[in-house]
Amino acid sequence: MRRLFQNTLDNGALDDLYAMLKSSVGLVDPYGRTPAPLCQDHLPVTAAKNDAAVLVALKDIRNVNRLAANQNLNFSKQGVTVIYGANGAGKSGYSRVLKRACRARDVSEDVRPNVLDKSKATAIPEASFDIELGAKPVTVNWKKNGHAPVELATIAVFDTHCARSYLDLQQEVAYLPYGLDVVENLARIVLPRITEKLNAEIAATPTTKEAFSHLARPTKVSELIDSLEHVLNHPNNIRKVRQHQHGKRHVM
Numbered sequence: 001m002r003r004l005f006q007n008t009l010d011n012g013a014l015d016d017l018y019a020m021l022k023s024s025v026g027l028v029d030p031y032g033r034t035p036a037p038l039c040q041d042h043l044p045v046t047a048a049k050n051d052a053a054v055l056v057a058l059k060d061i062r063n064v065n066r067l068a069a070n071q072n073l074n075f076s077k078q079g080v081t082v083i084y085g086a087n088g089a090g091k092s093g094y095s096r097v098l099k100r101a102c103r104a105r106d107v108s109e110d111v112r113p114n115v116l117d118k119s120k121a122t123a124i125p126e127a128s129f130d131i132e133l134g135a136k137p138v139t140v141n142w143k144k145n146g147h148a149p150v151e152l153a154t155i156a157v158f159d160t161h162c163a164r165s166y167l168d169l170q171q172e173v174a175y176l177p178y179g180l181d182v183v184e185n186l187a188r189i190v191l192p193r194i195t196e197k198l199n200a201e202i203a204a205t206p207t208t209k210e211a212f213s214h215l216a217r218p219t220k221v222s223e224l225i226d227s228l229e230h231v232l233n234h235p236n237n238i239r240k241v242r243q244h245q246h247g248k249r250h251v252m
Contacts, residue, residue, distance in 0.1 A: 057130040063123035101142040106161035
């Protein structure tokens with residue numbers, strides 16, 4: 001559910017899910033993968049108007065792509081703020097940070113450090129946000145792989161990747177209620193892909209009688225039964241057995 005909600009369901013995630021499903025029935029996963037369930041930290045929050053956060057600035061960007069350090073991206077408290085620039089100026093870098101920090105539906109685009117600077121290749125992206133919360137100024141910090149700040153959970157970030165719309169058979173745009181696409185995609189995408197993996201593994205698993213060959217070897221019990229076969233099959237003995245069974249049925 002978390003992967004579907006965050007739009008991060010890729011082949012690697014499906015492999016992890018398949019391994020964990022097998023592990024749940026006793027088939028050991030050599031990598032020991034464990035699930036990270038969808039929880040409150042992944043969900044945006046709907047708040048009353050007076051409790052909603054107002055974004056004032058995104059600042060102190062550190063280790064995010066090649067974005068310059070110590071820069072402020074200011075937002076108007078009212079109206080619309082338009083941010084523009086040439087390709088490669090860093091607009092998308094800022095938006096990825098916003099999406100992660102504000103719990104956007106889509107977080108498939110990773111926030112990475114400057115891969116061209118070897119000294120910072122493993123640095124962790126960070127940023128700070130100035131907001132107004134209940135008309136009071138507040139500064140909150142975000143760090144990749146940490147929990148998204150709850151103070152930013154009421155800020156909605158929307159782009160083409162977050163769109164909860166799809167084309168129906170008549171090519172008309174239809175909109176799903178918030179979150180309902182998760183259930184739809186579970187049935188439409190996840191279950192068929194997992195079934196496909198399971199069937200492929202079953203087909204590739206060799207099944208021969210050799211695995212049970214040890215059961216076909218003579219045992220003490222089988223030898224005893226074989227030795228009694230000629231006795232049990234003798235006509236006189238068969239009649240005696242029948243008479244004995246017939247007599248038992250009439251005993252009161």
